[in-house]
Amino acid sequence: MTATPLATEAQVVSDGTRVRRSAGRRAVERDKRRSTVLTVIVWITLVYFLVPLLWLLVSTTKDNSDLFTTFGLGLGHSFQFFHNIVQLFQFQDGVFTRWLINTVVYAVVSSVGAAALATMAGYALAKYRFRGSTAVFSIILGSIMVPLTALAIPTYLLFAAANLTDTPWAVILPSLVSPFGVYLMRVYAADAVDESLLEAARIDGAGEFRILFTIATRLMGPGIVTVLLFQLVATWNNYFLPLIMLSTPKLFPVTVGLAQWQATASGGGGAQVLFSTVITGAFVSIIPLVIAFLFLKRYWQSGLSTGGVKG
Structure with a gap:
């Protein structure tokens, strides 16, 4: 009568060990599927496509002088976004x-x-x-x-x-x-x-x-x-x-x-x-x-x- 709880507890411990081992194997398999080269290529591609959009967004906040005197991805001396929008639709x-x-x-x-x-x-x-x-x-x-x-x-x-x-x-x-x-x-x-x-x-x-x-x-x-x-x-x-x-x-x-x-x-x-x-x-x-x-x-x-x- 006393062997059943012990057997059950041992079974639970064994099942838990197998689950942890299985999860560990899946994690190792996922790590193996990862490619450093492909990850770098993805990030380079992302930067390639997003940088022009970021430059365009930042440039809309500048006036004409700041466009040529400040860093392309940096803000200008004044925030001119709304002024540029008004001028665009009124010109x-x-x-x-x-x-x-x-x-x-x-x-x-x-x-x-x-x-x-x-x-x-x-x-x-x-x-x-x-x-x-x-x-x-x-x-x-x-x-x-x-x-x-x-x-x-x-x-x-x-x-x-x-x-x-x-x-x-x-x-x-x-x-x-x-x-x-x-x-x-x-x-x-x-x-x-x-x-x-x-x-x-x-x-x-x-x-x-x-x-x-x-x-x-x-x-x-x-x-x-x-x-x-x-x-x-x-x-x-x-x-x-x-x-x-x-x-x-x-x-x-x-x-x-x-x-x-x-x-x-x-x-x-x-x-x-x-x-x-x-x-x-x-x-x-x-x-x-x-x-x-x-x-x-x-x-x-x-x-x-x-x-x-x-x-």
Whole structure:
């Protein structure tokens, strides 16, 4: 009768020892998986990306003289952030606000349209078999390798013949074409959308468009958000296309408008006014992109189709 408690106590001690040994082995395995070289590379990459943003943030707090007389990552003699913001939105009758609105319209319309077209094209190439599908996909892959600058002049001549230059459509329509988005959605749709789900929907009498918009798009959600975000950033930062297509300042996006201010400042025409204004404008222009990324990242998930099909 007295052996049972002793045996139980010994078992508990033995179990505790095994648990500690197991935890120790897991800790050693984690330490072995760590790489000092990779850790250093990660920190260098982090510094590489964050230092320019830190410099931009600090520079928005300086006036023109402090920009050239103080350390780039150090504060100036006075805090001029709010003064620079007011000057940015008041300069030239507040044209920066118009540029910002133009950029939002160009980027949102282009990214939504490009994501929709890429989704439909990628889904069709992945799930339908038709004559010439391989050739079409090969052409799309090849077009990814063509630099956009090589298409600038032909695009301009095409839009000039259609009398669409110096209009918002001259920026929006070319941005709707995303060969990389089509490629990405084709690859994503091939894995995310199971054939058995499509066949079950067809047996239930659903049409192809209903299947696409009610089933396939939900399963391809992360891919759609990826294309949307990529195209949003690309259109927001696009400089060369609006530069050659637009000539009216009120139609400029932020990139072209700030570049003109910078050229004016560098050329000596009001340099004592525009350098801090241009830097503040560059800082303000990245805020919507940060907000868009923080909002869309929660939709950036994988495995939405897990459990949708039972083996």
